[in-house]
Amino acid sequence: MSFATLVPVRRMSVPLETERGTFAMRLVILTESFLFICLFASYFMLENNKSRWKIEELPKLNFAIPMLVLLIISSLVLHWGELQVKKQRYGIGRIALALTILIGLVFLTLQAFEYRAHWEHLTPYTDSYGSIFYTITTFHAAHLIAGLLILAYVLVLPRYAPALESPYRPFHVAAMYWHFVDVVWIFVVAILYVGPHF
Amino acid sequence: MSAGTTAVQQRLKEIWETPKTVYGWFSTVDHKEIGHRYLATAFIFLIIGGVEALIMRIQLAQSDQSWLTPEAYNQLFTMHGMTMIFWYASPILSGFANYLIPLMIGARDMAFPRLNAFSYWTFVLSGILLYVSAFLGQSPHGGWFAYAPYTSLRYSPGYGMDFYALALIFLTISTTVGAINFIVSIFRLRAPGMAISRMPLFLYSTLTISFAILMSLPALTVDCVFLLLDRRWGTHFFDSRLGGEPLLWQQLFWFFGHPWVYVVFLPATGMASMIIPVFSRRPIVGYPYVAISTVLTGVVGFGVWLHHMFAVGMSDMAMSFFSAGSMTISIFSAVQVFCWIATIWKGRPVATAAMHFAMGFLALLVIGGLNGIFTAIIPVDWQVHDTYFVVAHLHYVLIGANVFPVFAAFHYWLPKMTGRMLDERLGKWSFWVMFVGFNLAFFPMHLAGLGGMPRRIYTYPAGLGLDGLNMTATIGAFIFGIGILLSIINFFKSLRTGQIAGKNPWNADSLEWETDSPPAPYATVHIPTVASRHPLWDDHDEEYDPNNERIFDEGRETLSTTWLDAEPQSIMKMPEDTISPLLVALALMLLFLALVFQWMWVALAGTVGTLFAGYYWLWPRQEEELA
DSSP states (O other): OOOTTTTTOOOOOOOOOOOOOHHHHHHHHHHHHHHHHHHHHHHHHHHGGGOOOOOOOOHHHHHHHHHHHHHHHHHHHHHHHHHHEEEEHHHHHHHHHHHHHHHHHHHHHHHHHHHHHHHOOOOOOHHHHHHHHHHHHHHHHHHHHHHHHHHHHTTTTOOOOGGGGGGOOOHHHHHHHHHHHHHHHHHHHHIIIGGGGG | OOOOHHHHHHHHHHHHHSSSHHHHHHHOOHHHHHHHHHHHHHHHHHHHHHHHHHHHHHSSSSOHHHHHHHHHHHHHHHHHHIIIIIIIHHHHHHHHHHHHHHHHHHOOSOOOHHHHHHHHHHHHHHHHHHHHHHHHOOOOOSTTTTTTTTSSSSSSSSHHHHHHHHHHHHHHHHHHHHHHHHHHHHHHHOOOOOGGGGHHHHHHHHHHHHHHHHHHHHHHHHHHHHHHHHHOOOOOOGGGGOOOHHHHHHHHHHHHHHHHHHHHHHHHHHHHHHHHHHTTTTTOOHHHHHHHHHHHHHHHHGGGGGGGOOOOOOHHHHHHHHHHHHHHHHHHHHHHHHHHHHHHHHHHHOHHHHHHHHHHHOOOOOEEEEEHHHHSHHHHHHTTTTBBBHHHHHHHHHHHIIIIHHHHHHHHHHHHSSSSSOHHHHHHHHHHHHHHHHHHOOOHHHHHHHOOEEEEEEEOTTSSSSSSHHHHHHHHHHHHHHHHHHHHHHHHHHHHOOOBBBBBOOOOSGGGGEEEEEEBTTTSSSOOOOOOSSSGSOOOOOOOOTTTOOOOOOSSSSEEEOOOOOEEEEEEEOOOOOOHHHHHHHHHHHHHHHHHTOOHHHHHHHHHHHHHHHHHHOOOOOHHHHO
C-alpha cells in the first residue's frame, strides 16, 4: 500500500535552499578576520619594543607589490569565471578556476624567493620582529594553501550544472574564501611591508 | 488519529531515524542524539573536575599538609580550571542548545547536521587529548590562563603546556563550527511566523554568544600558537630580552577570556528566562529589555578584558575606561535580574525543583555580581588580587550562574529528553544540599582572601587564622558534591520508575513541548507555524496544515524562512548519516597528538588524512544527486 494513496500531499511551493553555504562562509570569514586582527594587534604591541629589534634593513617591496598585483588579478579572473558559470559556460568557468590556482602557485613560489632573500638578515629566531613577521606571512600562506585546496576541490567536482539543485554553491563559496585571502594580503603588505617605511 | 497520519509518521520515522547499529552510532547526525552525547560528556567532565577540586580541598583542609606535592597541586588546579571552564561549562550549554534549538524553532535538525556531529567528535577528542597528559604525569600546571613567561619552556619543561596549547586549539575548532551552526540554524530555520521579536529568549543568548565565540576565540588560537612557537620552535614572542612582550599573552588571552565568561553565562540566563516564566505562570516581564540586555552584555563584554590585568601597571586612562566598562555590564545583568524578579512578583510561582534551582541561581548571581563590583573597583582589586576573594567571586559567578541554571534546566528539560519525570522531592533535597554546601564552601573564601590568603598555594602555615575557614570550605565542598550525587541518583531512578511525562508536563509555552517526550526522530509531523511569543499558550494551532503542505516526506528536508520575519522561503535538503565527521576528527586528533611531541611526519600524515577525509565528506553523493 503506497503512502500516496492515503494522504494528499501538496508540498509548499518554494524553491530549494541554496544560501546555507554562503552564510556559513561569511561567518568563517568573520572569525578568520579576527584571527588576522589579533595577529596584526600583536605586531603593533610588539612594535612598542622597537628599540630592542635588530632591524638591519626594512622589508623590501620588490616582491610584495608584484605578489599583491598577482593576487588581485587572480581574484578578478576567478570572479570572471564565476560570472561565466552563472551564464552556464561551465568549461570557461573551469578554465578560469585552473588559471586562478596557477596564479596562486606562482604567488607561493615568489613568496619562497622572498623568504630566501629575507632570511639572510632576518629569521624567526632573530628577535620578536622576525617572529611576528614570519608568523603573519606564514599564516597568510597557510590560508592561501587552504584556499588553493578548496579551489582544487571545486575544480575536480563532476559538474557545475544546477540541474541537481545542490544545496551548496561550491564555486561561489570557494571564491568568497579566495577573495578573503587576497584582501588579507593587502593588509599584510600595508602593515608589514609599506608601514615601516613611513 | 486516522490511519493516514500513522502512515505519515511511519514514513517520516524511516527517513529520519538512525539505525541502532554500531555503524549507526558512529555516523548519526541527529541533533537529539548529539545533544544527549554533549550533555553526558560534559557532565562527565564536571564530575572529573569536581573530583579534582575535592582532592585540592582535602589538601587545604588543614594547615601544613603535604600529601600532595606542590607540582601535583599545580597540575590539579590547572586541570580543574581547564576542565570546568572549557570542557564542562561551555559544552554543557552547547548540549542543551543542540538538543533544544531545532525543537524550539520547529525545525527537523540543525542547519549543518554533519558539522554538528563533527563539533561533538572534536570536543570529546580534544578532551581526551588533554587528559592524555594526566596519564603521562605531565599535565599543564600554569593555571587555566597559563601566563607567559612562566609557561615558556625554560620555566615549564615537559609536555604539559604543549598539551595545554594544542588541546585548546583543537577545542576551538569544535566551538567555532558549533557557533556557526547555531547562527545559521537560528537565522534560517525558525518556524514560519517566529519573527525575531517572537524568538524564545534562549535563542537570543545562544545567538549572542555564538557571535562572541567567532570574534573572541581566534585570540586564544593566536595566543596558543605563539606559546607553542616560543616553546618549541625558537621564536621570541614573550621573551623580553629579544623584544618580546610577556604582556602580549595576557592581552590576547583576556581579549578572548572575558567574552568567554559571557559564553558560559549568557545561555544560562537564557535558560532561566525560559524556566522562571513557566513556573511563575505568566509571560516574562520586559521581554524586549531582557533580549536587548542579553545582546548588549555580549557587545560590551568585548570592552572589559583589561579588568583582569589591573595589577600589571597600565595607564590610569586605560584602567578607568575598563573599570567603567566593567561596571556598565552590571547594568545589563541588573535589567535581567529585575525582569526575573518582576516576573515572579507578578506571577503565581510554583515551587518545583527546577524553580528552586532557578531561584538559587538568582540569589548566587546577585552575590557573585556584587562581589564582582568590588573587583571592578581598582583599589579594591589591587587589595584582593590573586587572593581567595577572587576565587570566591569566580566560583559564585561560574557555579551560581552556570551550574545552578544547568541543574534547573536538567530538572526542567530532562522529562522531555527521557520521557519520564524526575522525583520532585529528591530534586528539592538535592537543591538545598547543593545550595548550603556551595555557600559553606565558597563564602568563607571571601574572608580568607580578605585575610590575605593567596590563591594557588598548595598549603599554608598554621596560626594565620585560616584553618577554620579552610576546614569549613572543605566540608562545604563535600556537601556540595553530595548534592550533585543526589541529582545523579534522581536521574537514574527516574529512568526506571519516573512518572511518564507526556508532551507538556509543565504546561510550558515554547515549541519543544509540542513534540512527544522523548521526541520522535522527525520532531513534529507538520512543521509548526507560530503566531505569538508563546506558541503553546495562545489559541493558534501550530500544526494546522489542512493540505499537508508542511510534511516534507520525500527525504530529509526542512523548511527555511527569512531571518527577520520568518516567512517561508525555501526547502532545505538535509544530509544523510555519515561517518566522515568522525574520520576528519580522528585525523585532526592524530595531527594534534603528533604536534605535542613534534613528530612532524606523523603530523603531516594527520594533515593529509584530514584533507582526504574532508574531500570524502564534501564529495557529492549519489543520493543527493538523485534527490
